[in-house]
Amino acid sequence: MVLETEPSRSEAIQSRDVPEMRLLIIEDDRESADYLVKAFREVGHIADHAGDGEEGFALADSGDYDVLVVDRMLPKRDGLSVIGALRDKGNRTPALILSALGQVDDRIKGLRAGGDDYLPKPYSFAELLARVEVLSRRQGGPAEETTYRVGDLELDRLSHGVTRGGQELILQPREFRLLEYLMKHAGQVVTRTMLLENVWDYHFDPQTNVIDVHISRLRSKIDKGFDRPLLHTIRGAGYMVRDGMK
Amino acid sequence: MTAIGKLFRTTAFRLTLAYLLIFALFAAALLGYLAWNTNRLINDQITSTVDAEMDELSDLFSRRGLRGIVFAIENRALRPGANLYLITTPAGQSVAGNISSLAPGVMASTGWSETPYRRLDDPDSPNHRALVKVQQLSSGFRLLIGHDLEERLRLFGIVSDAAKWSTLIVVVLGLGGGIFVSRRVLRKIDAITGTTRLIMAGDLSGRLPVGRSGDELDRLAENLNAMLERIEALMSGLKEVSDNIAHDLKTPLTRMRNRAEEALAHGTNEDEYRAALERTIEESDGLIRTFNALLMIARAESGQARGNMDNFDAAEVAEGIHELYEPLAEDAELVLKVEASAAPVHGNRELISQALANLVENAIKYGKPVTAEGGATAEILIEARREGDRALLSVSDHGAGIPEADRKHAVQRFVRLEASRTLPGSGLGLSLASAVAILHGGELRLEDNGPGLRVTLVLPAVTGEALAGQSGNVPQKSA
Secondary structure (H helix, E strand, O other): OOOOOHHHHHHHHHHOOOOOOEEEEEOOOHHHHHHHHHHHHHOOOEEEEEOOHHHHHHHHHHOOOOEEEEEOOOOOOOHHHHHHHHHHOOOOOOEEEEEOOOOHHHHHHHHHOOOOEEEEOOOOHHHHHHHHHHHHHHHHOOOOOOEEEEOOEEEEOOOOOEEEOOEEEOOOHHHHHHHHHHHHOOOOOEEHHHHHHHHHOOOOOOOOOHHHHHHHHHHHHHOOOOOOOOEEEEOOOEEEEOOOOO | OOHHHHHHHOHHHHHHHHHHHHHHHHHHHHHHHHHHHHHHHHHHHHHHHHHHHHHHHHHHHHHHHHHHHHHHHHHHHOOOOOOEEEEEOOOOOEEEEOEEEEOOOOOOOOEEEEEEEEEOOOOOOOOEEEEEEEEEOHHHOEEEEEEEOHHHHHHHHHHHHHHHHHHHHHHHHHHHHHHHHHHHHHHHHHHHHHHHHHHHOOOOOOOOOOOOOOOHHHHHHHHHHHHHHHHHHHHHHHHHHHHHHHHHHHHHHHHHHHHHHHHHHHOOOHHHHHHHHHHHHHHHHHHHHHHHHHHHHHHHHHOHHHOOOEEEEHHHHHHHHHHHHHHHHHHOOOEEEEEEOOOEEEEOHHHHHHHHHHHHHHHHHHOOOOOOOOOOOOEEEEEEEEEOOEEEEEEEOOOOOOOHHHHHHHOOOOOOOHHHOOOOOOOOHHHHHHHHHHHOOOEEEEEEOOOOEEEEEEEEEOOHHHHHHHHHHOOOOOO
16 A cells, blocks of 8 residues: 655655654554554654554553554544543644545544544655654654745745845745745755645645646746755655755 | 335324324223123112012011022013022022022022022023022022023123224224235335435436425425426536636736746846746736635625624615715716615625625626717716615616626626626625625626616515614614
8 A cells, every 4th residue: 555666765765864763653554554664764864653542542641652543443442532642741743644534524623633633545755654644753852933944945934025136026925834834844854745625725636737737837936947945846745845856 | 125124114094004003002991891890780770679579578488488489489480581590498409490500609609699509490501600599598598590691702702802893993904904005005105215216316407396286295296396497507517617717817817827928938137037927817817806806705695694694774785885986986077977766785795885885886886888979978877765565776887788688698707798708806795795695695687778788686675673673773874
């Protein structure tokens, strides 16, 4: 199910700019869990595994984790109730829910139960990694700055002004929100679905490359005529704004 | 269960029994009241005549003495249908009157009493009963005046006869009617049960018999038939879907398998394996998309998505989708325009947005003018407007369109008209849009745009008041 080609993963590893995270994966399917633990370790994170809801709750409650990855249907204790119980105890560790139920109302139910993000199965590891890394940063980082800076690109969230190398760029409102989201998560991979959900607030899967076209328009405005590209395409995963690729 | 047992268990029969019981109680109460009242009336009559005569005779006794009263009594006793008279000495011996025997002790106490008696002039007559009054006259004589109660007994006889006969008639007619009605109902129910058994056994084409009487059972049968019609349509739809799934999902699965097999058999270096794996992931992503679309349609069609509905303006949806797809259309050398006026609807915003997105994607895919140089405008128009009690969301293109004969067909799942077989897509776009429209109680309309195709999502509009109550909840998108 969860397959991802090697080049894109290594590419993502090379170019990401994300601190090490401690993850807890609560998943009853042994094979998926092993795969996730291994894949997260490969990209430089620490991942623990719990095989059922009770164990998951105990570990999440006692351990100091940056993000929880919780399967929705678990033996002994349902994934949503694990998250709900943690929230009741005041534990705010960001949680991403994995579920075979991918419809809009299931997602809403998951988020209401205290989950922070919802990813329907089957998913690609690149998508999961990108979402988990965005969640983790949300916990501690200085998320609500008024000005975002990447290289010589500056975005003022109050005046909605965007400049590059001191030169003002004219962006459409939606292009501004797209860039704002990308710059908020600068150095992190952002997937197409994340953009569709967070910038457009749609939760369906377009059959066409509609996001790519918006990105290429944005790219032509912020990168065209400058020698250092800032908006990068991460093959097989999504996009990233970053000053220079390693 | 025997046929009789079945008959006795019918609702109609049980109702009949209940009514029978109620009528019997009612009749008994009525007759009882009648008898009691008549009895009282007879007693009143007797007491008043006896009292009057008693006054008259005791007055006579005090004026004319024993001789006078004896004469008067002898005289009166001879009249046909006369009252009963008896006058006795202080020693208790009979002086005059028309009574031969009385119950012992009647003369001993004064006042009213009931007693059996025999008349002097008819000593062989059966023992009758009478209501009598005894009064003490002066100098120890006692006078009895009474009246026969035979009338009252006859009345009781009549009443009890009436009760017997009416009970018999009520029971016979009631039971007969009950059985008749029950059997009639039972026959119809048996026919319905028989047919439903056949249908349960698998013959979905069976229909219940509908009589001509138009009674409640016929109406029930008509409704059940309509329900069966719907079930049959759903079942055949399901069958068609599984056939289509078999065809349209097996094809990419086969391709995937072939490619993997070939890479395994003939792959010589890492690059070839990598290419094969990448193609496999691409194919499986496509399959997942198809599955998601199918699940979405199934959910919309089964009505499960009815939660999550709120009031919003379809114009906002049109503008949002226009904004999302405008660059894509431009890349495809098409102009995507939007003309939106307020069209409030109550619905699932996400589903309606997705349906409209599918229509726009279709228009971008198939909406290129046929005659590239011929002057037909390469324009796609998204419209949102209100028309009476309907809100319309439409997408019009100037492409090849769909011939009228194919339009109904095009909405079905997986149908991709021959001309489009070579383009990518799952073939589920129109059926999803149609399922969403039906979920909201509307329809999907396909029309000729001369040239091109106009697809319209027809949704029920919300009235002004309902929207006003909700307007605070409609999220405003920063456009």
